[in-house]
Amino acid sequence: MRVRVSLLCLSFLILLSGILSAEEPAHIGSRRELFVDDWMIHSLKNARQELHHPVPQEVAITYDAPAEGNISYYVRILKDGDLYRMYYRGAHHDWSKGKVTHQVVCYAESDDAIHWRKPDLGLFEFNGSKKNNVIWTGTGAHNFSPFLDTNPKCKPDEKFKALGSGKGGLYAFASADGIHWRLLKDKPVITKGAFDSQNLAFWDEHRGRYVDFHRGFTNGVRAIMTCTSDDFVNWTTPEFIDIKNSPPQHLYTNATIAYPRAPHLFLAFPKRFVPSRKAAWHPDPKNNHPGVSDGVLMTSRDGMHWTRWDEAFLRPGQNRERWWQRNNHIAWGITTTPSPLPGHVPELSLYAIENYYVGPCRLRRFTLRQDGFVSINAPFTGGEMTTRLITFDGPQAKEGKGKPPVELELNLSTSAAGSVKCELLDEKGQPLPGFSLKESEEFYGDELDHVMTWKGKSDLSAFAGKPLRVRFVLKDADLYSLRFRNGE
Incomplete structure (x- = not known):
């Protein structure tokens, strides 16, 4: 009897082990995956996810024109063909009178996202002159936030859209050229929330809908709400986003984007506000x-459920002017700019406000490695990371060129003495023949798009659609992203 019970227990444990070890593979196609969350990670051994920080560069623009002022704010930067556009609130707080003197929407532009100019548009009169860069003065001027609409069904005269707050909620705007704007509706399109912030929306290409992120309050704390729309006018009921495993803190803005190199990923850069200090x-x-205030980093794969890094992404630093109230607002929008260093590839540029309220208010540019938000980092003693079970797409034939190989492309960096090796594992955790760690190249260097090889082989087409894991062995190295490219 005791033997029978023991056998039954053993059978149950074996069955339970099989159930627990069962894992549905995640299909990643040929898309790029970053390590800003733990979605791709099955296990880490003597390695960790490391948050990286943008590096301050030059002042991009100073808000010193008559229609601007010491509380110019809520900056939006977008790329339109070869032109970069900047939109922001022009406003000034008169300390002697204790009040805001004006609020208008201002505009600047650039050919490289580094050097900016303020065109004289002649659209609106300010202080008796139309010689200024003002593009809007009515409802929504407090926090006017435009985007370039990439919806394939977008009307030509609504190529640009925007949200701005007014009586009762958020109003919808449209423009054919990004300069001349009109209201789409004389009533607010979103009414649930607290809108004294940079409230934003954009077309989500990955999910085929418009998505909004705006401010709300929960238990007296500034938080973020979201809703969606098929037409930019009729929106779902806003809900608070869910940020797992993070303490409640004031998130003043959100600056959410679909990351261009991995548009299925939402990245957000809220200004974290500490009102007691x-x-x-x-x-x-x-x-x-x-x-x-400082800036933090958040990420989501559906817009509702988020992972937040509680350590600051952008600290105020040693510049006293960034320690004053309500500074370090990260502008909505990331650009790709050339590096000034010989032999370096282009880098990401972000922008943040400094010297707010005191003036002159400025926008400083910061730079970061492409995909360089978070890495899998291992010390010189070595570490490992194994991915979740995944499948990827096979080669896509190109007209007149046949089928290209499928290759594992990595964004990674090592020290001179460091290295990265990797192997492909089957569902049982066994190395795939010909693609084991023993056969892997030992990479050292610094590249955005390195193709891994195993004894000179790189084509992984034979494994397309088959569940596998990738095991990385790193030594004094950082791994920022991966993808199985198939000819792009």
């Missing part, structure tokens, strides 16, 4: 109001 030093002590 004030700067240790201020040029005007009587106006040293509380409310220091």
Whole structure:
């Protein structure tokens, strides 16, 4: 009897083990996967996810024109063909009178996202002159937030769209050229929320819908709400996003984008606001109001469920002007800019506000490696990362060229003494013949798009559609992203 019970227990444990080990493979096609969350990670051994930080560069623009001022804010940067467009609130707080003197929407543009100009548009009169860069003065001027509509059904005269707050909620705007704007509806299209922030929306190509992210309050804390739409006018009921395993903190803005190199991933760069703290030093002590800020990084795969890095992505740093109240607002929009260093590939540029309220208010550019938000990092003693079970697409034939190989492309960096090797594992965790760690090249260097080889072989077409894992062995190295490219 005891033997029978033991055998039954053993059978149950074996069955349970099989159930627990069963894992449905995730199909990643040929898309790029970053390590900003743990979605791709099955296991880590002596390795970790490391958050990286943007590097400050030059001041991109100073908001010193008459229609601008010391509280120019809520910056939006987008690329339109070969032109970069910047939209922002032009506003000024008069400390002697204790009030805001004006709020308008201003515009600047650039050919390289580094050097910016403010065109004289002659559209709206300000202080008795139309010689200015103002593009809107009515409803929504407080936080006007445009985007370039990539919806294939978008009407030509609505190529640009925007949200801006007014009486009762958020209003919808449209423009054919990004300069001349009109209201799409004389009533707000989104009414549930608290809209004194940079509230934004854009066409989500991956999911085929418009998506909105705007401010709401929950238990007295500034938070983020979201809703969706098929036509930009009729929206679902907003809901609060879910941020797992993070403490409630004031998120003043959100600056959410679909990351261009991996558009299935949402990245957000909220300004984290600490209302109880004030700067240790201020040029005007009587106006040293509380409310220091930094920038954090969040990521989501559906727009509702988010992972937030609680350590700051953008610290105020040693610049005192970024410690004053409500600074370090990261602009909505990331650009790709050339590196000034010889032999370096283009890098990402982000932008953030400094010297807010005190003035002159400025926007500083920051740079970051492409895909360089978070890496799998291992020390010199070595570490490992094994991916979840995945499948990828086979080769896609090109007209007149046949089928290209499918190759594992990595964005990675090592020290001179460091290295990266990898192997392909089957569902049982066994190395695939010819693609084991022993046969892997030992990579050292720094590349955005390195193709891994195993004894000179790189074509993985034979494994397309078959569940597998990739096991990486790293030594003083960082792995930022991977994809199985098939001829792109």
